[in-house]
Amino acid sequence: MAAYMDVLNQITETPFYLLLGACGLLLVFQLYFLLFVYSRLAFYKKPPIKKNTKQLPLSVIICARNEEENLQQNLPKILNQNYHQFEVILVNDFSEDETKWLLKELCTKHSHLKVVEIAEHVRLKHGKKFAVTLGIKAAQYEHLVFTDADCVPQSDQWLQHMADAFDSGEEIILGYSPYTRKPGFLNALIRFETFHTAMSYLSYALKGNAYMGVGRNLGYTKSLFFRGKGFAAHMHILSGDDDLFVNQNATPHNTAICIEPEAQVWSEPKTTFAAYIQQKTRHAGASKAYRPSHRRMLATQLVSAFLFYVLAIVSLVLYPWYWPVIVGMYVLRFVVQLFIYIPTMKKLQVKGLIWRLPFLDIFYYGYICINGFFALYKKDVRWK
Structure with a gap:
């Protein structure tokens, strides 16, 4: 028994x-x-700067469609960055609101603001990659910094920190863009997911295996863009102008990170689960084109x-x-x-x-x- x-x-x-x-x-x-x-x-601790990056001119590229309110609130804080030489390329992608007239007014006050207008074609539909490409072609400087119309830098030192990161010949700079804090579980989830995603892609970049970046706070060189044939390899995918470009072009030696608080760019989070799910589904769709490894x-x-x-x-x-x-x-x-x-x-x-x-x-x-x-x-x- x-x-x-x-x-x-x-x-x-x-x-x-x-x-x-x-x-x-x-x-x-x-x-x-x-x-x-x-x-x-x-x-991680920020390494000492090896060269004088204060002499590095920058082109900031922003693509906007029907973003009049966000541009009115955020664009002046980008135009008034405390940096000696930079331009802001604003690609107005067929906006149907009053964006065009707002930009005309801002151009009279800021000579370093340049506007690229895209008109909608009845038989030609395009995504953000087309707008980004036109912005890059219009940029006069080699070193490019990207953000979105609904983003605002934490300080007027954002561009200085991004320039510092282009220190030893780096071609890609991975920044960080947190979401503002609001009440509710959805906001906590969005901020936690953004934190976790950033912890992952920034850590792997430090490990020499960068696989993505976020277009709300990202930098790379113009020559790298054209040398890698831009978005040609994934132009058929409507999303991924940021993470797929980094995934395709990052190497163990050409990528650095920039995460100082003064260099972080804040964004407004989604306020409904439906909008958030749509956003994450779009991002997940782009990740299907990552390298198999x-x-x-x-x-x-x-x-x-x-x-x-x-x-x-x-x-x-x-x-x-x-x-x-x-x-x-x-x-x-x-x-x-x-x-x-x-x-x-x-x-x-x-x-x-x-x-x-x-x-x-x-x-x-x-x-x-x-x-x-x-x-x-x-x-x-x-x-x-």
Whole structure:
């Protein structure tokens, strides 16, 4: 009878050991990303400037469609940057509001503002990449800085910091653009997702494996754009003028980051779940064109975290008497997260989210994985 019970216990406990082994393996993956990737940003310090970048002229490129209100509020803060030589190229992409007249008024006050007008063609539809390309062609300087009409620099030193980042021949500068804080869960989720995305792409850039950038705060050289044939490789994808360009052209030696608080560019977040889902679906659609190694890398990080939560919950439901083992794994991961996330959140100006980390983390991975799956079967949408 005792032998029979031993065999029965082994049979019933075997699935638990399999679940435990799977959770342990997923935990190892998660600890790797935290300790050997994200730690690079957590403990990053800006390197000393090697040359006089104050003499580097810059061209700021902004594409806008029906952005009169945002331009009226934000464009003056870009035009009044405390930098010795720069121009602002505003590409007015078939705006149907009063953008044209606002820009004419601003041009009379700011000689370094240049406007490129795009007229809609009945038989020719275009996305943002066409507008960006025209802006680049109109720029007179080699070093380009990009942002959006709904973005505003935190200080008048934004361009100086971006110029400093073009220090030792770098051709791509990855900046950071947080979203403003507002009440509600959606805002917290958007800011956490933006933080997590930035932590990932900035850390990998520091690791010599840059895979994306964000067009709200991005810089690269004009010669790199034309040498890489612009957006030709992914012109058929309506989105991705920022992340796909970086994915295609970044190397271990031509990319730097710029994350000083004075160099961060703030944006207004979406206010409805529908608008947010549409935005993330568009971004997920562009990621299908990433290099295969980058897709595998990102999928491993996201799916391992998602499955860790799923298997941990399943284990607790099916084998509640083993809860100390599962909870111990979770606590280990959480403590390491705090060790990495706290200094990183301070750098990226979202330290208030640390108190919501347990709930936001599990919701984030669930949402991103599920949305990314369905995005594989959706077509791209227009940028405006």
